[in-house]
Amino acid sequence: MNEEKQKPIVLVVDDDEAIRALLVHQLSRFNYEVLTVESGEKALEFLQKDQRVDLILLDQMMKGYDGLSTFIKIREELLLTLPVIMMTAYSSLELALAFMKLSGNDFIQKPLNIHILDVKIQQVLEAVASHKKIQDFEKEKAELAGLLLTADTLSHTIRTPLNTIITALALIQGSENDKIKGNLQKAVDEIERVIDSLNKATALHKINYPGETGEILDLNNLSKKEIGDEK
C-alpha cells in the first residue's frame, strides 16, 4: 500500500449492482476508498490506466470474463502483483481453491459479512506490506554488502603502502636528531589515525561478512610491533 495515502483503495469488480452499492457504502464506513467496475473486462481496462489500487475484490461469477479468468489476466497479461480477494458462492468453492492455488490472496463467500471482509482485507494488506518490507530489507542488505566490500578492498589497498612507510620509519627511529624524532612522531600519529579509521571500516565489514577465520586484523598492534611503542 502506498504509505502516503490515508485510505487503502479497493477496486470492487462485480456485475451485480446491489453488491457494488453495498460494498461502496459499507467499506467506506471501514475507512476504505472504494472504486467499482461491473466486469472483468472493465477491470483490466481500468488497471491498465490506473495504478492507485491497493487491493481488488473480485466476484467469481460474472458475465464475460469470470473472476478466475480476470485474475489470471491481471497476473499474466498486466503482470500486476497487487492483492486479490475473490468473492464466491458456496457452490464455487472448487474455483476458490483453484484461485488460491494460483496465488490468489484470499477468498470470501457470498452472502457477504462485512466485518469478516474487513478483517480479510486488513490481513491481506498487512501481509503484502510485510512482504514488501522484507524485500526492501534484502535489497538494502545487498546494497550495503556491495559498499562494505568496496570499503574492505580500499582498506587493503591503503594498508600495503602504509606498512611500507611504517617499516621505513622503524629503520630511521634510531636517529639522535631531535627534529627528525619530532617529525617522526607526527608521522606515526597521522599513520595511526588513518589505520584506526581503516580498522573501523574493516571491523564493520567483518561483523557483517566474516572471513574464513572471522578474526579482525588489528592494525594498531601491527603498527606498534613494527615501529615500537614509544608514545
Place this chain on the structure above:
Amino acid sequence: MTDKIRVKVDKELEELIPKYLENRRKDVEVMQIGLTTEDYESIRLIGHSMKGSGESYGLNQISEIGKAIEQAVKDQNIEDLKRQIMELKNYLDQAEVVYE
C-alpha cells in the same frame, strides 16, 4: 396475504434498503416476463444474484428465495419456479423493514 412481516436490518443500511427492495420488485417483473418467454437462464442469473445479495443486506429470506429460484431452473421445475417467484413477490409486498 396482507399481514406484514417485520424484518430487522442494520441501521447502517437504511439508505440502501429501499432501492434494493425496489430493484427486487423489478426482478419479479423481469422473471415473470422470463416465464412467458421461457428465458430461464435470465431467471437463474437473477436468482443467483439474489442468493448472494439478500443476506449481505440482512434480508436472509431473499437469499433463500434466490437460491430456490436458481435450483428450480437447474431442476427444470417450472411449477416450483413460479411458486418461488410468487413467494418473492409476496415477501416484498409484506416486508416491513425495521432499522436497528
